[in-house]
Amino acid sequence: MSSFSVTEPSARSKWFAGTLVILYALITMVPLAWIMLTGFKSPSDAISYPPKIVFEPTLEGYVNLFTTRTRQTPEFLAANPPEKWYEEIVREYDMVIAGPSKFGERFLNSVIIGFGSTFLSIFLGTLAAYAFSRFKIPLADDLLFFILSTRMMPPIAVAIPIFLMYRQLGLSDTHLGMILLYTGVNISLAVWLLKGFIDEIPLEYEEAALIDGYTRFQAFYKVVLPQAATGIASTAIFCLIFAWNEYAFAVLLTSGTAQTAPPFIPTIIGVGGLDWPAVAAGATIFLLPVMIFTILLRKHLLRGITFGAVRK
Amino acid sequence: MAEVTLKNLSKNFGTDIGVEDISMTIPDGAFVVLLGPTGAGKTTTLRLIAGLEKADRGEIWVDGRNVGNETPAQRDMAMVFQQYSLYPHLTVRDNLAFPLKSPILRTPSDAIERKVSEVAEVLQISHKLNNKATALSGGEMQRVSIGRALVRDPAIYLMDEPLSSLDAKLRTDLRVELKRIHASLGATLLYVTHDQIEAMTMATHVGVLNEGRLVQFGTPREIYENPNSLYVAGRLGLPRINILPVDVFQNAPVRATHIGMRPEHVHQGDGLEAEVKRVEHLGDLTRLHLTLNGHAITTVADPTMTYDLGTAIKIAPKNPLFFDGNGNRIR
Numbered sequence: 244m245s246s247f248s249v250t251e252p253s254a255r256s257k258w259f260a261g262t263l264v265i266l267y268a269l270i271t272m273v274p275l276a277w278i279m280l281t282g283f284k285s286p287s288d289a290i291s292y293p294p295k296i297v298f299e300p301t302l303e304g305y306v307n308l309f310t311t312r313t314r315q316t317p318e319f320l321a322a323n324p325p326e327k328w329y330e331e332i333v334r335e336y337d338m339v340i341a342g343p344s345k346f347g348e349r350f351l352n353s354v355i356i357g358f359g360s361t362f363l364s365i366f367l368g369t370l371a372a373y374a375f376s377r378f379k380i381p382l383a384d385d386l387l388f389f390i391l392s393t394r395m396m397p398p399i400a401v402a403i404p405i406f407l408m409y410r411q412l413g414l415s416d417t418h419l420g421m422i423l424l425y426t427g428v429n430i431s432l433a434v435w436l437l438k439g440f441i442d443e444i445p446l447e448y449e450e451a452a453l454i455d456g457y458t459r460f461q462a463f464y465k466v467v468l469p470q471a472a473t474g475i476a477s478t479a480i481f482c483l484i485f486a487w488n489e490y491a492f493a494v495l496l497t498s499g500t501a502q503t504a505p506p507f508i509p510t511i512i513g514v515g516g517l518d519w520p521a522v523a524a525g526a527t528i529f530l531l532p533v534m535i536f537t538i539l540l541r542k543h544l545l546r547g548i549t550f551g552a553v554r555k
Numbered sequence: 556m557a558e559v560t561l562k563n564l565s566k567n568f569g570t571d572i573g574v575e576d577i578s579m580t581i582p583d584g585a586f587v588v589l590l591g592p593t594g595a596g597k598t599t600t601l602r603l604i605a606g607l608e609k610a611d612r613g614e615i616w617v618d619g620r621n622v623g624n625e626t627p628a629q630r631d632m633a634m635v636f637q638q639y640s641l642y643p644h645l646t647v648r649d650n651l652a653f654p655l656k657s658p659i660l661r662t663p664s665d666a667i668e669r670k671v672s673e674v675a676e677v678l679q680i681s682h683k684l685n686n687k688a689t690a691l692s693g694g695e696m697q698r699v700s701i702g703r704a705l706v707r708d709p710a711i712y713l714m715d716e717p718l719s720s721l722d723a724k725l726r727t728d729l730r731v732e733l734k735r736i737h738a739s740l741g742a743t744l745l746y747v748t749h750d751q752i753e754a755m756t757m758a759t760h761v762g763v764l765n766e767g768r769l770v771q772f773g774t775p776r777e778i779y780e781n782p783n784s785l786y787v788a789g790r791l792g793l794p795r796i797n798i799l800p801v802d803v804f805q806n807a808p809v810r811a812t813h814i815g816m817r818p819e820h821v822h823q824g825d826g827l828e829a830e831v832k833r834v835e836h837l838g839d840l841t842r843l844h845l846t847l848n849g850h851a852i853t854t855v856a857d858p859t860m861t862y863d864l865g866t867a868i869k870i871a872p873k874n875p876l877f878f879d880g881n882g883n884r885i886r
Binding site for chain 1: 605606607626627628632633634636638640642643644653654657658659660703
């Protein structure tokens with residue numbers, strides 16, 4: 244007879260739980276896998292019915308995503324044989340590559356605005372959270388509620404005032420404007436999450452550091468920050484995911500210079516028929532940074548999501 | 556090392572009294588123990604001296620310097636907290652080096668290395684130096700936390716019940732170690748505890764606190780032999796002093812309402828008859844629990860003698876202490 248433990252789950256229940264989790268993961272990954280596969284299909288395979296799971300992969304979608312193309316006369320095509328592999332791909336449609344598309348720029352905009360606003364939210368959020376956690380601030384509870392209340396309406400409800408305000412201030416279609424906007428939305432989340440994390444760090448550590456010869460700021464920097472790393476990492480992921488995926492304000496407030504990838508990707512559809520593989524390719528590349536960022540910080544993220552569930 | 560003087564130090568928390576009008580001088584090189592029950596103001600006194608709390612009234616002088624408006628860092632004190640409060644993200648070595656690396660001390664790295672290994676040696680944690688601070692047992696953590704104070708050469712060491720969370724054996728070891736360190740460094744220590752053994756064995760001076768007030772300050776022997784109130788008499792001595800109404804025995808001073816007899820103040824052989832209720836053979840001595848007219852009395856007896864339960868022995872007070880209705884000593 245095997246040993247029996249009250250707290251340790253049996254092998255069978257572990258197996259059962261594992262199967263459930265894997266099943267659930269598979270189901271949630273189907274759309275992701277579908278997008279990634281579609282990126283490698285030809286336009287006809289992408290819209291075939293019944294959908295094809297086995298198909299001949301092509302990089303056509305990616306080529307179309309990163310380039311603009313023009314149709315040419317047979318004489319021109321005959322006189323200019325394709326040189327690169329991607330030129331051959333578009334040649335099947337009697338086209339030549341006219342130049343790079345705007346996707347690279349838009350993607351870079353997403354990176355600048357997404358990471359910029361995440362950094363700013365975390366920077367301001369950590370300082371504010373520390374202050375709320377450690378200092379006696381008059382009306383602290385009211386201020387915290389006020390900060391939270393900015394989350395209580397759908398952001399799009401203030402779309403028109405923000406649109407007008409940004410036009411007046413010259414912030415429309417600028418990186419700074421988008422960074423400020425996303426920071427404004429994220430900072431409430433950042434302050435609340437980080438305050439919870441900093442509250443959990445016992446005051447004694449800082450007191451010990453003060454007595455050990457450090458100033459308050461040095462104690463914050465050397466003792467509190469390293470211990471809040473988990474909280475900062477998970478808050479950063481939440482902030483980045485929001486800023487990265489945001490669509491409505493990006494459509495409304497950007498059109499060129501500062502346009503991010505989300506409003507750009509749908510515009511591909513209109514460029515030459517329904518180019519689903521190109522859209523899927525754009526979506527796949529767009530997914531990667533958040534995916535990598537999340538994988539890098541996943542240990543912290545798990546702790547961040549379950550935070551508060553178990554009191555130490 | 557330095558002399559630390561408190562003048563009329565007071566601190567309230569809202570309507571709660573933290574400490575009230577405390578004045579005392581901690582002489583250079585003294586080992587002062589603050590004794591008192593929970594809530595007596597021991598920890599508050601330490602925190603006020605360290606600069607972690609700001610006093611409402613009163614002054615703190617360190618070597619002729621008023622430190623009232625200085626930051627904790629400027630006061631140059633080392634403190635050991637009751638909860639070890641090691642920096643959990645650092646190794647044991649980095650924890651010990653942390654105060655030495657501070658912008659105030661800026662110790663060169665070879666001096667840090669030397670100091671850290673010295674202290675680790677003394678506290679027997681050399682083999683754990685590269686461990687994370689969280690990967691230690693409670694006893695080891697507390698030794699590291701004491702070590703973090705010992706690497707420095709501060710004006711005064713402040714210790715807030717540093718041994719209270721340790722097991723009995725380790726507590727005894729560290730007690731001896733602290734006493735040895737005090738003797739060899741000539742350090743000034745202010746040590747908070749509610750453990751009277753710690754107070755009696757380590758202190759050069761004992762301050763007894765009650766409800767935020769310093770009720771008596773003196774050598775452990777003075778406090779034990781000459782308590783100035785019932786309260787102080789009850790704080791020191793194990794088994795506790797026997798307190799009886801004064802009319803149980805004859806020959807009391809006029810205003811006395813209570814007579815206090817420590818176990819060794821009970822003379823056997825003549826006087827009133829008391830019944831033996833319980834006998835505890837501790838080996839080196841025997842403890843007797845008696846009742847006299849319904850009052851319980853504890854005393855010590857010759858370990859070679861045999862006592863039978865229920866028999867009567869004659870007892871009388873020998874050099875007892877007398878107290879008046881307010882609990883003050885009558886001399």
